[in-house]
Amino acid sequence: MTVSAEVGVPFLDLARVHAHLRDDILSDLSEVIESGQFVNGPHVAAFESAFATTCRTRFAVGVASGLDALRLALLAAGIERGDEVVVPAATFAATFEAVTQAGGVPVVVDVGPADYAMDPQGVEAAIGARTRFLLPVHLYGQMADMCPLRRIAAERGLTIIEDACQAHGAERDGMRPGAASAAAAFSFYPGKNLGAMGDAGAVVTDNRALATRLRALREHGQTRKYRHEVEGYTSRLDTIQAAVLLRKLPYLARWNDERRAAARFYTDALHGVGDLRLPPVAPRSLPAWHLYAVRTSDPERLGAFLAERGISTARHYPEPPHLSPAYAWLGRRRGSFALAEALADESLSLPLFPGITEGELDAVVDAVSDYFAHG
Ligand SMILES: *Cc1c(COP(=O)(O)O)cnc(C)c1O
DSSP: OOGGGGGOBOSOOHHHHHGGGHHHHHHHHHHHHHHTOOBSSHHHHHHHHHHHHHHTOSEEEEESOHHHHHHHHHHHTTOOTTOEEEEESSSOTHHHHHHHHTTOEEEEEOBOTTTSSBOHHHHHHHOOTTEEEEOOBOGGGOOOOHHHHHHHHHHHTOEEEEEOTTOTTOEETTBOTTSSSSEEEEEOOTTSSSOOSSOOEEEEESOHHHHHHHHHHTBTTEEETTEESSOOOBOBOBHHHHHHHHHHGGGHHHHHHHHHHHHHHHHHHHTTSTTOBOOOOOTTEEOOOSOEEEEOSOHHHHHHHHHHTTBOOBOSOSSOGGGSGGGGGGOOOTTSSHHHHHHHHHEEEEOOOTTOOHHHHHHHHHHHHHHHHHO
């Protein structure tokens, strides 16, 4: 029954994803080397235009990372020192980093069970006189519920910036990231649904003035060469990374379909196994399945059991930002955000990537079933 488990299953196999693109990417890279143009240039412009089309937004502005996409989006949207930004407790540290590095103060709210994204009721309760922004995170690739957030933002005069760093190609209520907000920030960290071969990111928006400010901020505040309109940063999208992303972007939809098929396989096969709680999918939601994170009482022990069978897993994220030393100054103790803390304690992400085979998925399911049968 468990023979297939012995082949080993990687958590993510990027070499497999890139194998058929290798020659094209190499020829693009040699084109960049010939051109001598390593910042900006036609590859960056072409990628930005193609990515905006994919996101169904008017503009995309390439930057150096997902963190910079969030940070510069907040700055371009006019954040001022001391402004409060509502963030969810279940996220990667970068969401918090972006707020504080842009001069804001994170106001943390718990996530809801329907999608593990910021709970609109909690958001309303957290809004005070200094609140200026909502920063929902589309955790694991499923979009937050943008309709109530948009209503709250309109009523309270707040701006929404989306952390879409895990949600390339996700949809909910017929909307993609960027449709119901001032801007959405993406990361192209190599392991993301659309990944570069190094660090990269982008902001998408329908707002021309915001896009213009972003273009200045990423490049020393310049609106044209040596005209420094505002104080800026060095945070351009590398031309080499833009060339890689331009080659990979046409496959994003197919890769997401493969992720969805793998997620469906797990959901069918793992339903009712042991104490597992499978990832929720909200109505009218089409997650991009950046991660497939199951919940169980002892994820470390399940992870170790799977590792013995050659199956790699990961924990996203064992320490929520509000309980990390970096954010101790927020003064939030354990017990502050019940569901986010439960996710940190209980989540284990199973192997999921484009090109994962049915044999590999079977091996994971068999091993997980064995763990609960006699582990
Ligand atoms: C990856 C990620 C980021 C940051 O992206 P970098 O490119 O690593 O800076 C931000 N938020 C979330 C939710 C992420 O998963």
